[in-house]
Amino acid sequence: MRYVIVNALNGKALKFHDKLTTEVCSKFNLKRTKLPGHITLKAPFESENIDELINMLESLVKTNNKAPISVHGYDHFRNDVVFMKTIFSKEANGVYNEFYKLLKTLSWLQWKKNEDSQRIFHTTIVSKKIKNKFNEIWEYINEFQCNFHIYFDNISIYIWEENTWRLYKKFLLKDNNETIY
Template sequence: MRYVIVCLIKGEALVYHEKLAKDICEKFNVKRQRLPAHFTIKAPFETDNIAELEKLTEEFCNNNISTPIVINNFGFFRENVIFMDIKASKECITTNSSYIDRLKNLSWIEWKKNEGKNKVFHCTLVTKLSPEKFHPIWDYVSGLECSFNTQFDNISILNWDKDRWVTFKEYSFKDRH
């Protein structure tokens, strides 16, 4: 089975992301990504033994608290991905790094060079763009307002089902208060 580990974005930021992604896809005739609003913790991987990961994630979330993130403005990778930029708090980065350290104890999870701790926190709007599509979309989003205070408050395991990613298990951190 194919899985990915993410933090699902919630609240007003989720509503904004969903509306803007739909708007971009309709206005510029591009395909929607197959993941809900999120930032990635571990890129897709294959396993038939998810129980060990479930136990590790549940224990981790039960022993950690939610941490602040700010979604502010937009960014891009190369000329084919446009995203909502996430400013992760020091606490968020520490929590994310600590979870990744735990994940790396699972010998069966493979890691690519660009995965792990030193990532650019982001919430993808559209991907797989051609340069002809990228520039007009970038010009469009560059004129929009995007600012949300939210939380790294969950670790969610999604699995591939037919043609999209669906939530397999969502684990919530303890509240800050």
């Protein structure tokens, strides 16, 4: 089975991302991603059994608090991925680094070269087959202000079923009841 692990967006940031992604895909005749707004923590991977992974994540969220993330402006990878810039706080990086170290102990879990502890976090708006429309898309999205303060407050596993991503399990990080934003 195919899985992906993300921090699922919520609230105003999710609504903004959903609306902007829908508008861009409609305006430029692009195919929309099947995952809701998110920050990828572990790119898609194959496994027949993720019980050990689930146990690790259950332990991880019991010992870590939600942590601030800033979503501000836009950026791109080459001319084929356009995204909302996503900046992890020191605390959010700490949670991610612990997540990364835990998952690296799973010998069966495959990693891509861009999936290291220094990864560039981002929230994709569009990718795939946009090179010919990149400049127009870039100009269009920059008409909209993107500035959100959110939290790394969940680790969500999605599973690929029936030609779409479905939420498999969501783990909530501890809420220390501090409002940072």
